[in-house]
Amino acid sequence: SAVISQKPSRDICQRGTSLTIQCQVDSQVTMMFWYRQQPGQSLTLIATANQGSEATYESGFVIDKFPISRPNLTFSTLTVSNMSPEDSSIYLCSVVDRDSLLANYGYTFGSGTRLTVV
Amino acid sequence: GQNIDQPTEMTATEGAIVQINCTYQTSGFNGLFWYQQHAGEAPTFLSYNVLDGLEEKGRFSSFLSRSKGYSYLLLKELQMKDSASYLCAVRGSQGNLIFGKGTKLSVKP
Numbered sequence: 001s002a003v004i005s006q007k008p009s010r011d012i013c014q015r016g017t018s019l020t021i022q023c024q025v026d027s028q029v030t031m032m033f034w035y036r037q038q039p040g041q042s043l044t045l046i047a048t049a050n051q052g053s054e055a056t057y058e059s060g061f062v063i064d065k066f067p068i069s070r071p072n073l074t075f076s077t078l079t080v081s082n083m084s085p086e087d088s089s090i091y092l093c094s095v096v097d098r099d100s101l102l103a104n105y106g107y108t109f110g111s112g113t114r115l116t117v118v
Numbered sequence: 119g120q121n122i123d124q125p126t127e128m129t130a131t132e133g134a135i136v137q138i139n140c141t142y143q144t145s146g147f148n149g150l151f152w153y154q155q156h157a158g159e160a161p162t163f164l165s166y167n168v169l170d171g172l173e174e175k176g177r178f179s180s181f182l183s184r185s186k187g188y189s190y191l192l193l194k195e196l197q198m199k200d201s202a203s204y205l206c207a208v209r210g211s212q213g214n215l216i217f218g219k220g221t222k223l224s225v226k227p
Contacts, residue, residue: 001163031213042205042220043161048212056212092160094215106151106163107215 002027002095006110013083013117020079021113023093028073030097034066037090037112046091049076083117090114120144122218124206129224130196138191138204138221146211152180152191153205155220161205165191193223201225 003026013019023032032049047055047068055068070076080087093110121143130136142150149168153161167173167182167189179192191204206218 033214043207043215043217045214045216048214096213106153106166108163109160111160 001106001108002029002097004093004095004108004110006093006113008113009111010114011116013115015084015117017083018079018081019083019115020077021091021093023076023078023095023110025074025095027097029095030073031095032070032076033094033107034068034076034078035092035094035109037092039089043092046078049078080115083115085117088115088117120208120210120216122206122208122216124204124218124221126219127222127224129226130193132196132198132225132227134196135192135194136196136223138193138206138223140189140191140206140218142187142189142206142208142218144208144210144216147184148209148211148213150180150182150189151207151209151215152178152189153207155203155205157202164204196225198225198227 005024007022034046035043037043045058046061047057049055049068049070051070065081067079090112092112094107096107124140151166152164154164155161165180167180172181177194182189201224203220203222205220207215210216
């Protein structure tokens with residue numbers, strides 16, 4: 001399965017600022033997703049990152065707050081804009097490729113970015 | 119709407135067997151996944167079911183009944199390292215995973 005490098009692993013940010021999280025995959029993948037995991041909670045899908053076009057956002061998430069780029073099949077970024085303490089969470093990217101789907105290996109997750117907004 | 123339910127917490131004894139249940143109601147269904155997540159770490163893939171029945175993989179087994187919207191994860195010969203959260207997730211029609219809230223399993227000596 002794919003190997004994901006997610007950066008930064010953690011950060012402490014001032015409210016009102018923005019943070020960009022990067023997700024680099026060692027192989028071309030079919031689909032890339034961004035999730036949020038708030039303390040003690042499960043994973044909530046933010047959006048599907050589409051290569052060469054605008055991301056598809058889930059209900060409750062908007063592009064102005066969480067702009068996403070995916071310039072190619074191995075890389076994506078998520079920006080958390082105009083941060084507030086409520087944005088403190090773990091952000092994870094997830095990928096699936098055709099081989100994983102065929103082999104039922106499931107979706108692979110990055111190690112996550114632990115964000116604290118003060 | 120999308121709804122995936124699983125117990126919040128469970129406790130079991132080392133060496134025992136534990137079954138974690140998951141019920142789901144989703145607008146699309148393209149398979150059900152179980153993930154394990156240790157505190158502070160990313161989720162790791164455990165199992166995948168798309169057809170009814172039992173899938174066995176070592177100490178872990180997963181069962182699916184699509185007509186009942188029901189799955190369970192069975193963990194045998196529990197070890198202390200199995201203490202973690204277990205996440206049930208359904209793959210929707212758009213290819214994304216929809217997660218339940220997770221079951222925190224504590225294994226005690």
